[in-house]
Amino acid sequence: MRGELWGIAPQVSSDEGDLNPTETRLESGHADPIQYMVDCYRKIDSYQVTINSSQSNTLSYYFKRPGHVRIEFIQPFGGAVIIYDPDSKVARLWPLGYPHFPAFTLNPENRLIRNASGQRVDRSDFGALYQNVQTLQQHGKATLAESVSINGKNALHLIVEGLDNFSTAGVHRFQLWVDQSTVFPIKVSSHDVTGNILEVVEFEYLQINPTFPPDFFKQ
Numbered sequence: 001m002r003g004e005l006w007g008i009a010p011q012v013s014s015d016e017g018d019l020n021p022t023e024t025r026l027e028s029g030h031a032d033p034i035q036y037m038v039d040c041y042r043k044i045d046s047y048q049v050t051i052n053s054s055q056s057n058t059l060s061y062y063f064k065r066p067g068h069v070r071i072e073f074i075q076p077f078g079g080a081v082i083i084y085d086p087d088s089k090v091a092r093l094w095p096l097g098y099p100h101f102p103a104f105t106l107n108p109e110n111r112l113i114r115n116a117s118g119q120r121v122d123r124s125d126f127g128a129l130y131q132n133v134q135t136l137q138q139h140g141k142a143t144l145a146e147s148v149s150i151n152g153k154n155a156l157h158l159i160v161e162g163l164d165n166f167s168t169a170g171v172h173r174f175q176l177w178v179d180q181s182t183v184f185p186i187k188v189s190s191h192d193v194t195g196n197i198l199e200v201v202e203f204e205y206l207q208i209n210p211t212f213p214p215d216f217f218k219q
Contacts, residue, residue: 034137038130040183048207054200055116063125068217082113083219084121091121092219117199132168139166154180165193182206
């Protein structure tokens with residue numbers, strides 16, 4: 001199935017509540033699959049995932065509401081750890097691994113802990129991605145391309161593109177390949193207004209609502 005599904009439209013919120021993502025599916029029949037992804041995401045408490053970026057970054061990413069983030073670098077800077085606390089709004093960096101000396105307290109805007117595209121640790125979760133995607137959607141159009149199989153998973157291929165030269169965070173077009181079972185992206189690519197690829201990110205080994213140790217996000 002291929003075709004434009006939705007264009008500029010208001011966001012619609014759903015009631016909060018418990019959700020087992022393995023009991024739901026993302027189908028092409030949803031009026032707005034992107035909003036459905038957002039609604040499902042709002043109903044989970046935590047997740048962990050391995051992230052592989054075309055910017056030569058591989059890391060283990062952990063998130064717990066209301067915004068706790070832990071990043072463990074695999075490459076480059078193998079062993080380095082960043083923990084962000086939404087209460088203090090600061091991040092702690094352990095270059096040699098947690099909790100080994102030295103450790104640095106940094107503002108999320110600090111360039112030392114922003115990636116090559118400028119992404120901040122306090123805006124690094126799927127929620128921040130969805131916000132950018134929806135902003136682009138509201139100023140453009142979204143299209144459902146052919147469904148594909150990625151690593152044995154059935155995925156919907158969504159393309160969201162701004163009208164004219166509209167961009168958000170430097171991105172004019174997103175392509176998302178979304179696992180129909182978990183309703184989480186498997187792969188995301190971002191493009192500038194000229195069509196050049198800015199970054200390709202792949203997500204593996206996703207776990208939804210894992211139980212973290214009590215001090216896992218302790219700084």
